[in-house]
Amino acid sequence: MRLGARTNLALLVLLATAFLTGWLAFAYGTMPARWSLVLHASSGVAILLLLPWKSVIARRGLARPRPGRRLSMLFSALVIVSLAAGLAHSTGVWLWSGPLTAMEVHVGAALIAVPLAVWHVVSRKVRLRPTDLSRRTFLRGAAVLAGAVAAYGSTELVVRAAGLPGRDRRFTGSYEAGSFQPEAMPVSSWMFDAIPGIDVSTWRLALAGEELTHADLLSFDDSLTATLDCTGGFYSTQDWSGVRLDRLLKGSKGSSIRVISRTGYDRRFPLEEAGRLLLATRFGGRQLDAGHGYPARLVAPDRRGFWWVKWVVSIEVDDQPYWWQSPYPLQ
Numbered sequence: 178m179r180l181g182a183r184t185n186l187a188l189l190v191l192l193a194t195a196f197l198t199g200w201l202a203f204a205y206g207t208m209p210a211r212w213s214l215v216l217h218a219s220s221g222v223a224i225l226l227l228l229p230w231k232s233v234i235a236r237r238g239l240a241r242p243r244p245g246r247r248l249s250m251l252f253s254a255l256v257i258v259s260l261a262a263g264l265a266h267s268t269g270v271w272l273w274s275g276p277l278t279a280m281e282v283h284v285g286a287a288l289i290a291v292p293l294a295v296w297h298v299v300s301r302k303v304r305l306r307p308t309d310l311s312r313r314t315f316l317r318g319a320a321v322l323a324g325a326v327a328a329y330g331s332t333e334l335v336v337r338a339a340g341l342p343g344r345d346r347r348f349t350g351s352y353e354a355g356s357f358q359p360e361a362m363p364v365s366s367w368m369f370d371a372i373p374g375i376d377v378s379t380w381r382l383a384l385a386g387e388e389l390t391h392a393d394l395l396s397f398d399d400s401l402t403a404t405l406d407c408t409g410g411f412y413s414t415q416d417w418s419g420v421r422l423d424r425l426l427k428g429s430k431g432s433s434i435r436v437i438s439r440t441g442y443d444r445r446f447p448l449e450e451a452g453r454l455l456l457a458t459r460f461g462g463r464q465l466d467a468g469h470g471y472p473a474r475l476v477a478p479d480r481r482g483f484w485w486v487k488w489v490v491s492i493e494v495d496d497q498p499y500w501w502q503s504p505y506p507l508q
């Protein structure tokens with residue numbers, strides 16, 4: 178009985194850790210992503226290790242005719258799909274299926290599972306006793322975590338030894354796709370943006386009270402090599418050219434830059450970053466295509482793909498702090 182309560186408690190902590198560290202990893206296009214993912218993957222593996230214990234609890238629960246059992250089954254299925262897709266992605270045994278990547282299935286299943294997880298926990302009374310939070314429980318918890326870190330480490334070793342595709346992934350877990358070959362670079366968007374058809378003869382870039390045409394933009398030739406690392410699980414390095422934002426925004430005063438897409442999608446950056454941001458019109462020496470943000474898209478080195486606003490129509494500078502935005506876009 179007590180073992181059941183402790184297993185459930187451990188699962189609760191692990192699910193919350195996996196969820197938070199997954200999002201934390203998406204917040205970085207730099208090294209902290211890896212540390213977050215080590216903790217993430219280890220908590221994921223720990224959930225897997227606890228499933229034999231959990232199945233004893235679940236069998237007991239299923240034996241009681243309680244309403245909502247179907248929802249518990251659905252919740253279990255989503256957790257298992259998320260675990261399986263996460264492992265499939267990390268080992269590289271399965272990466273794509275139709276329009277979805279394993280990473281999208283992984284995160285999607287986890288997101289749908291959240292309300293069910295809350296319901297599952299809230300509608301079942303988990304009575305904790307002081308002994309459940311004893312030193313012994315913490316030691317056991319630490320043992321589970323240590324076992325999970327070791328198990329995660331061994332999956333990484335197996336991936337390398339067996340030469341599985343997972344061996345070649347980046348520190349964010351992403352796989353290389355179409356680098357320096359613009360035509361082979363995958364097309365993706367954060368959530369619901371559809372590719373707009375834009376006529377450049379009428380397209381204008383609104384810039385701090387001014388308007389620039391596509392021809393105006395083409396007169397610049399700043400370039401940089403940068404890696405777009407998509408949260409869908411791939412990355413692609415390209416030579417981008419266009420115009421640096423500090424050049425466009427010379428003399429602008431304020432604290433942040435807001436870059437807005439034709440679709441309404443927008444992201445905000447600190448003004449100090451202007452010199453590292455590029456409004457690209459070309460990649461690999463050729464014009465951008467519609468899927469990759471034609472006529473102009475932002476290139477934001479060291480930031481994950483959802484910062485690289487496509488189909489830019491407006492760039493504003495104002496006094497709002499850059500962090501005054503949803504950490505992840507809501508559209």
Ligand code: HEM
Nearest residue numbers: 185186188189235237238239246249250253256298301303
């Ligand atoms: C990996 C995550 C989890 C999965 C897949 C899972 C799945 C299940 C299933 C299938 C059942 C049996 C059906 C039912 O009683 O509705 C169940 C029962 C139960 N679960 Fe979970 N669960 C998970 C996490 C949790 C957590 C985090 C808690 C609480 C902190 C919890 C508490 C319970 C309780 C109290 C029962 C009832 C046991 C009984 O009636 O004897 N579960 N779980």
Ligand code: HEM
Nearest residue numbers: 195196199200214218221222259263264267284287332350
């Ligand atoms: C129920 C919640 C979740 C569980 C149980 C879980 C579990 C896992 C597992 C087991 C792996 C494979 C680890 C490995 O051996 O490398 C993984 C990978 C990954 N997960 Fe999750 N995950 C969850 C939610 C999320 C969410 C919400 C995100 C992002 C918002 C996310 C992002 C990632 C990423 C980026 C990887 C790839 C790591 C790599 O390849 O190195 N996960 N996850």
